[in-house]
Each structure stands twice: as C-alpha cells, then as structure tokens.
Amino acid sequence: MIEVNGVTKRYGERVAVDDLSFTVRPGAVTGFLGPNGAGKSTTMRMILGLDRPTSGDVLVNGKHYAEHAAPLREVGALLEAKAVHTGRSAYHHLLAMALTHGIPRRRVEEVIDLVGLREVARKRVGGFSLGMGQRLGVAAALLGDPATLILDEPVNGLDPEGVRWIRNLLRSLAAEGRTVFVSSHLMSEMALTADHLIVIGRGKLIASASMSEFTAMGKSVRVRARGAGRLRELLVGPGVTVDAVEPDVLQVHGLESSEIGQVACRHSIALDELTPVTASLEDAFMDMTRDAVEYREAS
Numbered sequence: 001m002i003e004v005n006g007v008t009k010r011y012g013e014r015v016a017v018d019d020l021s022f023t024v025r026p027g028a029v030t031g032f033l034g035p036n037g038a039g040k041s042t043t044m045r046m047i048l049g050l051d052r053p054t055s056g057d058v059l060v061n062g063k064h065y066a067e068h069a070a071p072l073r074e075v076g077a078l079l080e081a082k083a084v085h086t087g088r089s090a091y092h093h094l095l096a097m098a099l100t101h102g103i104p105r106r107r108v109e110e111v112i113d114l115v116g117l118r119e120v121a122r123k124r125v126g127g128f129s130l131g132m133g134q135r136l137g138v139a140a141a142l143l144g145d146p147a148t149l150i151l152d153e154p155v156n157g158l159d160p161e162g163v164r165w166i167r168n169l170l171r172s173l174a175a176e177g178r179t180v181f182v183s184s185h186l187m188s189e190m191a192l193t194a195d196h197l198i199v200i201g202r203g204k205l206i207a208s209a210s211m212s213e214f215t216a217m218g219k220s221v222r223v224r225a226r227g228a229g230r231l232r233e234l235l236v237g238p239g240v241t242v243d244a245v246e247p248d249v250l251q252v253h254g255l256e257s258s259e260i261g262q263v264a265c266r267h268s269i270a271l272d273e274l275t276p277v278t279a280s281l282e283d284a285f286m287d288m289t290r291d292a293v294e295y296r297e298a299s
C-alpha cells in the first residue's frame with residue numbers, strides 16, 4: 001500500500017508536484033499516467049525517499065521508506081532505464097546487491113530465472129541490450145521479494161515481446177497480492193495492463209478511478225432532434241452533462257440511449273438520430289490532460 005498525502009514538491013520557483021493525494025492498493029496493477037513533465041518521476045522518487053517533499057507525507061506499507069528496517073524487502077523499484085555500465089556479470093551484479101542486504105544467494109538464482117536471463121547471467125552487463133538491461137532492472141527490483149513494486153516507464157524502448165513480458169509479469173505480481181505501481185505516458189499500454197489509473201497533470205491529481213470507470217467516462221450518446229434545446233433542458237440533471245455540439249445535435253454523458261429515447265417520447269420530441277458513442281481510453285486521456293500538456297505542436 002502506498003499513501004501519498006497532500007504532497008507538494010518545489011524546485012526553486014517550479015512546482016513539480018502540487019498538493020497531490022492518492023492511495024495505491026495491493027492486489028492490483030495501478031497505472032500512473034500523465035503527459036511529459038506532469039510530475040510522475042518526482043512523485044515516485046519521493047515514495048522511494050530519493051527526494052524529500054517540500055510539504056506533505058508519503059508512506060509505504062504504513063511507514064516512510066527510510067523507516068523500514070529492510071527497505072529492499074518492502075519495496076522494489078525500477079527507475080528510468082539506464083544502461084548499467086559495469087564490467088560485472090548480471091549474476092555478480094545481483095549477488096553484490098543481495099549480499100549487502102542479507103538476501104540469500106538462492107534468491108539471485110530465482111530472480112534470474114524469473115526474468116529469463118539464465119543464458120546471459122554470466123555475461124558482462126556492459127554488453128547488454130536495452131531489453132536485457134530492463135530485465136536485469138526488474139530482477140533487482142524483485143530481489144527482496146517485496147510486497148510493493150514501483151516501476152517508472154518499464155516498457156520504454158522495449159520490443160513487442162518485451163512489452164508483453166512486462167505486462168504479464170506485472171499482472172502476475174498483482175495477482176499474488178502485491179502492490180504494483182507503474183508509470184507511463186501511454187494510455188494504450190496501460191489500458192492492457194492496469195486495473196486502476198491515477199492521472200496527473202502539472203503536478204495535480206486529475207483522476208483516480210478503476211479501468212471500468214474510465215471506460216464508462218468515455219461513453220456518450222449523440223442525439224439529433226429539432227427540439228434539441230428543449231430536450232437538453234429535460235435531460236440535464238445530477239451526473240448528466242449535455243453539450244450542444246452542432247445546431248440540433250447534443251452529446252449526452254451519463255444516460256443510456258434508451259433513457260434518452262423514453263424522455264423524448266414522453267415529451268413528444270421526434271428524434272432524427274440516437275447513437276451510442278464509445279470514445280477510446282486514449283481519447284478520454286487526451287481530453288482529460290489537454291490543459292496540462294507542457295509542450296504542444298502548434299496546430
């Protein structure tokens with residue numbers, strides 16, 4: 001469990017994270033989404049105690065990261081993919097980590113098999129491809145058999161086979177009851193991996209919702225009617241928004257097409273069109289973060 005409570009992080013004048021609060025629960029993959037510069041990496045660094053909040057508080061499994069007696073056994077992390085420039089083999093890299101954290105040698109063997117690096121385990125890490133480097137990073141994150149995993153953009157630069165591998169791994173780790181928190185700026189990837197999504201923009205929380213709630217958010221009904229103005233007044237209510245998108249055309253969020261049809265019928269408003277529309281998650285994400293995008297192409 002990760003609890004972020006009212007966290008703000010300033011770098012000089014720049015507010016990277018702005019009064020952010022959310023909870024990441026065990027037994028699920030939680031996607032952490034936002035456009036470039038939204039504050040995802042900064043938030044993850046604060047969870048891991050690598051950066052200190054200007055104000056607010058971050059707890060992992062009920063404590064600050066640094067208060068855990070054996071943090072590697074509580075939280076495993078894969079931060080931004082960087083080539084590990086080392087003359088050591090993958091095996092010795094992991095063994096050195098294990099020995100300094102009181103983790104038994106056999107766990108090194110286990111994680112090497114788990115991430116599929118057995119064949120190259122004795123090769124120098126310096127010669128690893130990006131994909132092999134990512135697998136090694138995941139092996140290091142899993143070394144302490146942690147209850148919580150934090151991964152910053154784990155699929156960056158991976159080929160389709162690597163992407164699928166990470167996806168299946170994250171899902172199986174969550175199914176074991178672990179807390180899995182993974183950042184991405186790609187909604188399409190998260191749609192296939194995550195159960196819950198936290199979306200931020202310019203350091204602020206935009207949404208925290210289950211994948212099915214997100215899918216529902218993208219649903220609307222397009223209605224064409226000559227009495228559109230009157231119909232609009234009849235439809236608007238709690239949880240229902242109605243936008244006039246063209247003369248005589250409404251976009252209704254929060255009602256099924258059958259409900260709209262019944263209202264129109266009761267008030268003798270003839271409908272020329274009644275079409276359920278499902279926006280892709282990608283569209284829903286773009287809509288939500290439109291105002292939070294730092295750099296946009298001039299259109």
Ligand SMILES: Nc1ncnc2c1ncn2[C@@H]1O[C@H](COP(=O)(O)OP(=O)(O)OP(=O)(O)O)[C@@H](O)[C@H]1O
Nearest residue numbers: 011014016034035036037038039040041042043185
């Ligand atoms: N050490 C730092 N000093 C000054 N500004 C920083 C520092 N680290 C991050 N920032 C700024 O804080 C904001 C948030 O950055 P962060 O890297 O956390 O975003 P992000 O969501 O991870 O972005 P990306 O998807 O591009 O990795 C950015 O505007 C960034 O320029």
